Amino acid sequence: xxxxxxxxxxxxxxxxxxxxxxxxxxxxxxxxxxxxxxxxxxxxxxxxxxxxxxxxxxxxxxxxxxxxxxxxxxxxxxxxxxxxxxxxxxxxxxxxxxxxxxxxxxxxxxxxxxxxxxxxxxxxxxxxxxxxxxxxxxxxxxxxxxxxxxxxxxxxxxxxxxxxxxxxxxxxxxxxxxxxxxxxxxxxxxxxxxxxxxxxxxxxxxxxxxxxxxxxxxxxxxxxxxxxxxxxxxxxxxxxxxxxxxxxxxxxxxxxxxxxxxxxxxxxxxxxxxxxxxxxxxxxxxxxxxxxxxxxxxxxxxxxxxxxxxxxxxxxxxxxxxxxxxxxxxxxxxxxxxxxxxxxxxxxxxxxxxxxxxxxxxxxxxxxxxxxxxxxxxxxxxxxxxxxxxxxxxxxxxxxxxxxxxxxxxxxxxxxxxxxxxxxxxxxxxxxxxxxxxxxxxxxxxxxxxxxxxxxxxxxxxxxxxxxxxxxxxxxxxxxxxxxxxxxxxxxxxxxxxxxxxxxxxxxxxxxxxxxxxxxxxxxxxxxxxxxxxxxxxxxxxxxxxxxxxxxxxxxxxxxxxxxxxxxxxxxxxxxxxxxxxxxxxxxxxxxxxxxxx
Amino acid sequence: xxxxxxxxxxxxxxxxxxxxxxxxxxxxxxxxxxxxxxxxxxxxxxxxxxxxxxxxxxxxxxxxxxxxxxxxxxxxxxxxxxxxxxxxxxxxxxxxxxxxxxxxxxxxxxxxxxxxxxxxxxxxxxxxxxxxxxxxxxxxxxxxxxxxxxxxxxxxxxxxxxxxxxxxxxxxxxxxxxxxxxxxxxxxxxxxxxxxxxxxxxxxxxxxxxxxxxxxxxxxxxxxxxxxxxxxxxxxxxxxxxxxxxxxxxxxxxxxxxxxxx
Numbered sequence: 049x050x051x052x053x054x055x056x057x058x059x060x061x062x063x064x065x066x067x068x069x070x071x072x073x074x075x076x077x078x079x080x081x082x083x084x085x086x087x088x089x090x091x092x093x094x095x096x097x098x099x100x101x102x103x104x105x106x107x108x109x110x111x112x113x114x115x116x117x118x119x120x121x122x123x124x125x126x127x128x129x130x131x132x133x134x135x136x137x138x139x140x141x142x143x144x145x146x147x148x149x150x151x152x153x154x155x156x157x158x159x160x161x162x163x164x165x166x167x168x169x170x171x172x173x174x175x176x177x178x179x180x181x182x183x184x185x186x187x188x189x190x191x192x193x194x195x196x197x198x199x200x201x202x203x204x205x206x207x208x209x210x211x212x213x214x215x216x217x218x219x220x221x222x223x224x225x226x227x228x229x230x231x232x233x234x235x236x237x238x239x240x241x242x243x244x245x246x247x248x249x250x251x252x253x254x255x256x257x258x259x260x261x262x263x264x265x266x267x268x269x270x271x272x273x274x275x276x277x278x279x280x281x282x283x284x285x286x287x288x289x290x291x292x293x294x295x296x297x298x299x300x301x302x303x304x305x306x307x308x309x310x311x312x313x314x315x316x317x318x319x320x321x322x323x324x325x326x327x328x329x330x331x332x333x334x335x336x337x338x339x340x341x342x343x344x345x346x347x348x349x350x351x352x353x354x355x356x357x358x359x360x361x362x363x364x365x366x367x368x369x370x371x372x373x374x375x376x377x378x379x380x381x382x383x384x385x386x387x388x389x390x391x392x393x394x395x396x397x398x399x400x401x402x403x404x405x406x407x408x409x410x411x412x413x414x415x416x417x418x419x420x421x422x423x424x425x426x427x428x429x430x431x432x433x434x435x436x437x438x439x440x441x442x443x444x445x446x447x448x449x450x451x452x453x454x455x456x457x458x459x460x461x462x463x464x465x466x467x468x469x470x471x472x473x474x475x476x477x478x479x480x481x482x483x484x485x486x487x488x489x490x491x492x493x494x495x496x497x498x499x500x501x502x503x504x505x506x507x508x509x510x511x512x513x514x515x516x517x518x519x520x521x522x523x524x525x526x527x528x529x530x531x532x533x534x535x536x537x538x539x540x541x542x543x544x545x546x547x548x549x550x551x552x553x554x555x556x557x558x559x560x561x562x563x564x565x566x567x568x569x570x571x572x573x574x575x576x577x578x579x580x581x582x583x584x585x586x587x588x589x590x591x592x593x594x595x596x597x598x599x600x601x602x603x604x605x606x607x608x609x610x611x612x613x614x615x616x617x618x619x620x621x622x623x624x625x626x627x628x629x630x631x632x633x634x635x636x637x638x639x640x641x642x643x644x645x646x
Numbered sequence: 647x648x649x650x651x652x653x654x655x656x657x658x659x660x661x662x663x664x665x666x667x668x669x670x671x672x673x674x675x676x677x678x679x680x681x682x683x684x685x686x687x688x689x690x691x692x693x694x695x696x697x698x699x700x701x702x703x704x705x706x707x708x709x710x711x712x713x714x715x716x717x718x719x720x721x722x723x724x725x726x727x728x729x730x731x732x733x734x735x736x737x738x739x740x741x742x743x744x745x746x747x748x749x750x751x752x753x754x755x756x757x758x759x760x761x762x763x764x765x766x767x768x769x770x771x772x773x774x775x776x777x778x779x780x781x782x783x784x785x786x787x788x789x790x791x792x793x794x795x796x797x798x799x800x801x802x803x804x805x806x807x808x809x810x811x812x813x814x815x816x817x818x819x820x821x822x823x824x825x826x827x828x829x830x831x832x833x834x835x836x837x838x839x840x841x842x843x844x845x846x847x848x849x850x851x852x853x854x855x856x857x858x859x860x861x862x863x864x865x866x867x868x869x870x871x872x873x874x875x876x877x878x879x880x881x882x883x884x885x886x887x888x889x890x891x892x893x894x895x896x897x898x899x900x901x902x903x904x905x906x907x908x
Binding site for chain 2: 054056057058059060061062065076079080083084087088113115386408409410412414415418419449452453598621622624631632633634635638639
């Protein structure tokens with residue numbers, strides 16, 4: 049029932065594959081999609097992925113740099129797949145250990161890996177085990193726990209501990225009520241019966257009928273015992289106060305090799321505390337020899353890295369997803385000599401952060417504008433985002449950059465809601481025109497504003513502006529929209545309509561660098577709205593991100609990671625101030641270095 | 647010290663320890679002191695050597711296979727090394743192996759296949775770079791190909807070493823594949839435009855220049871590949887070969903070019 053099973057190396061060579069008879073499509077497409085969207089984007093936390101009609105489950109073997117992928121139809125739920133992958137991995141490794149241990153790709157190319165028979169046996173075993181377990185039968189009444197209970201124990205009593213005599217047992221009290229009442233469970237009856245003649249209580253109970261559900265949920269009353277004052281137990285309190293003792297070494301390892309000896313010292317100290325001589329010897333052996341990483345080894349380091357990332361303003365669940373993914377990527381990997389667990393994990397995290405921040409597609413706005421100019425149409429950029437992030441300011445900065453490079457810009461004022469939005473854009477237009485006067489540009493104004501006042505439909509204004517630009521030969525149209533909260537459905541629908549109708553070349557989401565966990569929510573909801581309300585089956589989603597107010601954060605640059613991780617789109621511009629010159633591009637390495645610094 | 651007098655703070659916490667150590671040393675014989683000093687020096691030297699030794703990466707000359715995703719680098723890698731056809735998937739990590747050129751001299755270098763999505767290259771001393779281009783969909787991807795080639799040509803390491811650059815126009819077995827000459831012309835035109843747009847790119851947020859400081863070719867004239875300091879050649883090849891999986895690949899031109907490099 050599987051569609052295919054493939055084993056390939058991380059370098060890309062397929063070592064062995066199995067195709068179910070009758071399946072015509074090759075598995076290359078889905079597996080490539082899996083690699084690109086999951087493994088390369090560090091989302092390998094959970095090991096399954098859906099692509100069109102197929103579900104793909106995968107497992108990484110980091111010791112020999114292999115990937116095991118199995119694919120089956122999405123509508124089937126096969127329970128034996130996880131176990132099958134583990135079994136196949138074990139058998140494959142055991143059988144081809146010698147070939148796989150050779151370094152260099154030559155061995156992989158030269159050998160042919162015949163695994164068909166073993167795989168068929170394993171598959172048959174797995175299918176049989178799942179079949180033999182059989183469908184789960186419903187429990188009969190005799191076997192269930194309910195039949196063990198007596199009727200009396202099921203009668204609810206209200207607040208019995210207050211109204212009971214001292215030292216009275218539960219059963220005794222219940223039996224009394226049961227006799228009185230004949231075991232009926234209707235509400236008012238029960239409550240009046242159970243209350244020992246306390247008028248106030250009866251009144252309260254009858255008035256608060258709706259809250260009887262909560263009262264009824266109280267189980268049989270607690271045993272009576274004169275209690276002293278109990279120690280207060282907090283939910284997040286923890287069990288011991290040892291964790292609160294921070295007088296031990298402070299963290300703060302940096303990535304440079306200078307900290308390498310410090311890591312060793314910490315490890316030595318840690319091991320000396322734990323295991324004494326045997327532990328020290330084992331640690332030294334681990335330091336020099338080849339030790340493979342396990343989840344337990346990496347757990348404390350990953351925990352520390354997660355907290356570090358969260359302290360640097362990365363969204364909380366993104367930080368934990370990243371750390372899980374790095375853990376999965378390193379599990380089973382053999383460390384080199386003189387490397388500690390901490391340094392390996394930090395290096396891997398550093399590399400994956402750089403990978404995330406590198407743009408997946410080409411980011412060159414000027415080149416695209418030139419292309420659009422060659423096709424005699426304007427290049428349309430739309431700015432969207434929540435309130436107050438800096439859309440209009442960064443729009444002005446981008447138009448300054450464009451006119452510096454010789455393009456003519458039309459600003460479409462589609463913010464018809466906020467008071468002063470149109471005037472703000474007009475002021476920018478005047479300033480930009482005074483910086484680049486029309487005399488120098490063959491008598492033509494380099495920046496013009498297309499506005500229709502307040503209260504009109506934004507999508508209509510945008511469409512007219514684009515048509516005007518096409519007629520007048522403008523190179524770029526910058527569409528400014530009103531800020532809106534991501535859970536304001538009518539406004540999100542309006543934005544989606546604007547984008548779906550006008551099909552801009554670039555949809556930029558403007559987000560401020562100060563945002564924390566909110567970034568995830570904003571981006572997800574914006575993308576969701578754009579996808580839901582578009583008519584076509586290939587909806588226009590967010591194409592790029594502008595990260596604003598970057599000068600206000602010193603080194604808490606985590607918002608960049610959150611935003612690129614969620615959307616997978618690059619950060620096109622970085623805003624670092626409020627003057628026209630404060631527009632930058634993103635340097636991924638510098639940001640990651642700042643992020644990983646202690 | 648009288649009571650009530652303020653004791654000045656100790657300048658060094660281990661001043662007393664140092665003094666006791668020096669007193670100990672003086673008490674010993676000079677041979678022992680000399681032995682200890684030699685041991686310390688040897689240990690320091692060993693640490694320095696190990697650091698230097700571990701820090702350096704492979705310095706053997708390498709031939710890199712670079713290109714966009716799905717251009718056929720891994721299959722080309724497999725064909726060059728052992729002539730067999732292997733199914734391939736998107737590479738996640740790099741793979742390298744020793745490659746022996748055909749012919750009499752048979753020099754060996756490391757052939758290194760880099761994943762398409764990575765823009766970071768390891769610090770190999772490159773002897774030559776094989777830039778693999780997918781000729782079938784070149785027309786659609788011309789801007790991406792040109793951007794990758796531009797970042798390669800303006801990389802500081804490449805500019806310093808000026809390795810030979812071989813542009814392999816792969817997938818010639820597909821009917822709509824463009825010829826090497828056409829690809830060369832298109833790339834020249836595109837790089838000409840890119841010179842302008844990339845130098846106008848914004849600088850990075852920490853002040854480092856976003857665009858590149860290296861200017862390709864000659865100023866004032868249209869860009870041509872002959873203006874570059876490195877040797878450039880365009881070859882056509884087909885890693886899959888005309889007969890599909892069973893047949894041989896059509897990489898004879900590529901192999902002769904590689905042999906000429908040695």
